[in-house]
Amino acid sequence: MAAPLEVILTSDSGSPLWNSTVFDLHSGSSLLSYRGGNSSARTLVVLRGEFLLSAQLGKNVINVWEIQRKDQLQQKILCPGVVTCLMASPNGLFIAAGVAEAVYLWEVCTGKLLSILSRHYQDVTCLKFTDDSSHFVSGGKDNLALVWSLSSVIQLDLNHAPEPRYVLSRHSLPITDLHCGLMGVQARVATASLDQTVKVWELSSGELLLSVLFDVEIMSVTFDPSEYFLFCGGSDGNIFQVSLCSQSLSRDKSFQSDNDGNQVFKGHRNLVTCLSVSMDGTILASGSHDETVRLWDIQSKQSIRCLTHKGPVTNVVIMTAPANMFLPDTRPAVPLPRFSRHLHASEGDVGDAGEVCVRLGRYTQEEEETYLQKAERLNSLMNAVTDKSVYGDGENTKVRVAELEEEVQTLKKINKDLYDFSSQLLTKPT
Numbered sequence: 001m002a003a004p005l006e007v008i009l010t011s012d013s014g015s016p017l018w019n020s021t022v023f024d025l026h027s028g029s030s031l032l033s034y035r036g037g038n039s040s041a042r043t044l045v046v047l048r049g050e051f052l053l054s055a056q057l058g059k060n061v062i063n064v065w066e067i068q069r070k071d072q073l074q075q076k077i078l079c080p081g082v083v084t085c086l087m088a089s090p091n092g093l094f095i096a097a098g099v100a101e102a103v104y105l106w107e108v109c110t111g112k113l114l115s116i117l118s119r120h121y122q123d124v125t126c127l128k129f130t131d132d133s134s135h136f137v138s139g140g141k142d143n144l145a146l147v148w149s150l151s152s153v154i155q156l157d158l159n160h161a162p163e164p165r166y167v168l169s170r171h172s173l174p175i176t177d178l179h180c181g182l183m184g185v186q187a188r189v190a191t192a193s194l195d196q197t198v199k200v201w202e203l204s205s206g207e208l209l210l211s212v213l214f215d216v217e218i219m220s221v222t223f224d225p226s227e228y229f230l231f232c233g234g235s236d237g238n239i240f241q242v243s244l245c246s247q248s249l250s251r252d253k254s255f256q257s258d259n260d261g262n263q264v265f266k267g268h269r270n271l272v273t274c275l276s277v278s279m280d281g282t283i284l285a286s287g288s289h290d291e292t293v294r295l296w297d298i299q300s301k302q303s304i305r306c307l308t309h310k311g312p313v314t315n316v317v318i319m320t321a322p323a324n325m326f327l328p329d330t331r332p333a334v335p336l337p338r339f340s341r342h343l344h345a346s347e348g349d350v351g352d353a354g355e356v357c358v359r360l361g362r363y364t365q366e367e368e369e370t371y372l373q374k375a376e377r378l379n380s381l382m383n384a385v386t387d388k389s390v391y392g393d394g395e396n397t398k399v400r401v402a403e404l405e406e407e408v409q410t411l412k413k414i415n416k417d418l419y420d421f422s423s424q425l426l427t428k429p430t
Helices: 369-391 396-427
Strands: 004-013 018-025 032-035 045-047 053-055 061-066 073-079 083-088 094-099 102-107 115-119 124-129 136-142 146-150 166-168 175-180 187-194 195-202 207-213 216-223 229-234 239-244 252-254 263-265 272-277 283-288 291-298 302-308 311-322
Touching: 004 291, 018 053, 053 083, 061 083, 073 124, 083 124, 094 136, 102 124, 124 175, 136 175, 146 187, 187 207, 187 216, 187 229, 195 216, 195 229, 229 272, 229 283, 272 311, 283 311, 291 311
Parallel strands: 175 216, 207 252, 216 272
Antiparallel strands: 004 018, 004 311, 018 032, 045 053, 053 061, 061 073, 083 094, 094 102, 102 115, 124 136, 136 146, 146 166, 175 187, 187 195, 195 207, 216 229, 229 239, 239 263, 272 283, 283 291, 291 302
16 A cells, blocks of 8 residues: 555644554544654654654653654653753754743754753743744744744854844733744744734734734634635634635734635534644644544535544644655664753763864854865864874884885785695696
């Protein structure tokens, strides 16, 4: 059987056996299950299509599985505190995690902790990267959503704390979820809050485009891929569909169900914590604290499948199945390094010796070596070390060379004698 193109990746907080499960999007059958603890909300991510990461519920640990090895936990990343949200950049180069009121940013190829962003005043609740990995947005219990430019966050000047590009500050209560649309820097960002509103922002300018007021608190939010609709999960179990193409759309409005695209999906009995839309925009997946994941046909607003879980659902993601997810004999192209817990590498952390590191730095205090210059310097150093170990150094070099040449001649003579002796034995008449 061919591997499915799209799958549903889910987790809950109550299963004693499985951390997360992969379901077929169209049949609802269980395909894979990953062992080891339970995942916190908004922390289940796939890195480079080769690793599955999730933060352990209530602990300061990020669990790592190779995507095709479902029964074995491969690695644990220790963090300074309990991880409240986790996200990997789409290009697979960086991992961002919310720990208390700070955002920690790691470089995947080296495991180095690049930045600790302490601009929020209360706990960070959600993180999202843009699809081009150039920016990410963090939302927190301080009612703020901060837009960060990745190039300014990983600058080499550690004397100046990075500042967000924009501060989105129109919410009056904690932000519960956010979603970044497509088109990179030109994307639109939706933020949901306990203040019963969902707001849509323009990422490039930080301007507020739309604010929708609901009758209940909103716990989750997402767009469809074409961004015709905005889906909002409520604390009463309802999912609200807001049309973004209505001619009567004003910047501030109250949600009302009508025939113009604003509809309500009814079926969950408790708050809806996570939403995801299929690649073709026809299926909506929702996870709830009523311990179910429901699949909805968006056009008809009907629930087409219900996937029962063992506890409140913490993560639901519809994604394209990685190529090696169902190939147990494959291995990741590059293994994950050990991740540092400190901004400045200390004893016991990953060292800097002999590394060539390329970073997207926007500001530099002084002129640095180019990649080619570093490569040439390291190559010269390696040759020098090799020459020293083989030949020695100083006045002994010529003596050592003469000794090696004499040894080569001796070996050649021994080889010739062995050849002659073997020839005589083979040609001797019996």
